[in-house]
Each structure stands twice: as structure tokens, then as C-alpha cells.
Amino acid sequence: MSLEYDPVTSLRHWPTPLGKYGKTPFGDNLYRIVFTQSRRHLVGGLWLGGETAYHWVPKYRTVKASWVLERWYTAQEFTRMTRQQWDSTMVEPVSGWLLLGPYPSRGEYDLVWEFDAGVDADNLDKIIGAIERGRYRSFEDIRQFHKDEYEQEEKDTRRACQDEIRDAVTAFGNSPFAARGGSRGSKTAPLLRTAQELGLPIPRAAYRKPGRIGARRTADVRDIQVSNSLMAGGR
Numbered sequence: 001m002s003l004e005y006d007p008v009t010s011l012r013h014w015p016t017p018l019g020k021y022g023k024t025p026f027g028d029n030l031y032r033i034v035f036t037q038s039r040r041h042l043v044g045g046l047w048l049g050g051e052t053a054y055h056w057v058p059k060y061r062t063v064k065a066s067w068v069l070e071r072w073y074t075a076q077e078f079t080r081m082t083r084q085q086w087d088s089t090m091v092e093p094v095s096g097w098l099l100l101g102p103y104p105s106r107g108e109y110d111l112v113w114e115f116d117a118g119v120d121a122d123n124l125d126k127i128i129g130a131i132e133r134g135r136y137r138s139f140e141d142i143r144q145f146h147k148d149e150y151e152q153e154e155k156d157t158r159r160a161c162q163d164e165i166r167d168a169v170t171a172f173g174n175s176p177f178a179a180r181g182g183s184r185g186s187k188t189a190p191l192l193r194t195a196q197e198l199g200l201p202i203p204r205a206a207y208r209k210p211g212r213i214g215a216r217r218t219a220d221v222r223d224i225q226v227s228n229s230l231m232a233g234g235r
Helices: 075-079 083-089 124-134 139-172
Strands: 031-035 040-046 052-058 067-073 108-114 177-179 182-184
Touching: 067 075, 067 124, 075 108, 108 124
Parallel strands: none
Antiparallel strands: 031 067, 040 052, 067 108
16 A cells, blocks of 8 residues: 555644534544645555556546545445445456545545635634525435525515516607607506517626625535535546
């Protein structure tokens, strides 16, 4: 096994105490903030050049944030496998070596949040609270949450468009005006309905609710559905 990296001494932690958010059965913090480039994991098998070995490789190759939040998971939560399933399926076909090293019997940390704007720009209490609440919500609950949110956003967008249209035509609502091909007197203006009926585009992004936390995240703090990078194909 390659010794170019030590998972304990080589890992860089953000200097914020996180013990208040819980402990693992082994006494470590349930959450930790680590420097992205210092986080590595084992990959084993046949490498270019014919070498058969384990090497520590960057765990989050595609993450651009300098710092990330990780949560600890049990071996079963992290792998979705038993030790026997791991040993029989997580094997590099040519060499027969375990692709991601031995079964993580003590559990494993995995990415749950990327600090795109820096650690100090986010509220850890809210982020971790949302993550923990999301762990106990069913798939149906999460799907219904997003459905209700989408329908409400559609209503808000439609209402905002109607208001904007009314504001734009107020000056002509009850006044006579001339147009090419004829004229119209001071009859009652037609009732305006939806922007779709008027053939107008709906600028969805312009009417998003203020105060919402945006940017690319592992999960929105309003409803974080945790999934580990192993099962998402991130390895």
C-alpha cells in the first residue's frame, strides 16, 4: 500500500469546533469541514505501467469549492452493502484487488455541502439542521414538498406577470387611442388574464422569492436529500 498520504495527519481541518453537532460511536465528530484538496481515498487495482497497488487519490475531483462539509455514515449507510457483498462486487476485474480498499467497517465520511462562497458565508446551524431533518423524510414526502413548491412558484410567477402587464397598460386602459386600420372609443378595456393567453414569455428567474439560498449545493438547505458520492458514481 502506498504511503504517500496519511488520512489522519495529511487531512486539513477548518478550525471550527463541530462537536456540538454530534459524535460517532468512536468518539469523533459527526461532522467535519475539510480542505478539499487534502481529502483522498484509496483506489486499488492495476495501474498504468503494470503496477498493481493501492494509491490515495483525490476524493472530490470535480468539486471547485476550497472547503467542504462532510458527515460520518455507518458502513451500511455509506456502502449500501454488507461486507460479503463489498468483497465480492467491489473488485477490479484484472487484478482482483478491492477497488476502494477494505470494507469501511468503522464507517466513512462523505460530502454533504460545498462552501462555494467560503465557510464564513454560510450558516452551519441551518445547513446541518436541514441535513438531519432530511435523513428522516420519506421519498414521497420529499417529492410532495418539491411538487407543492413548484406549484406555488407557478402561481407567484403568473400573478407577478399579470401585475406587470396591468401596470404597463394603465395609461391606455380607459382612454381612446388610434391604431392603424381603425380606431376605438373609450370602451371598457378587455379583461387581462394570464401571460400565456397574451403570448408573453414568463421570466421565471426574475420572480424567485427573496432570501432563498442559491448556488450549486450538495443540497438545498430547505430540503437536503443526502446521498453519498459512492452510490452517485462519484468515485
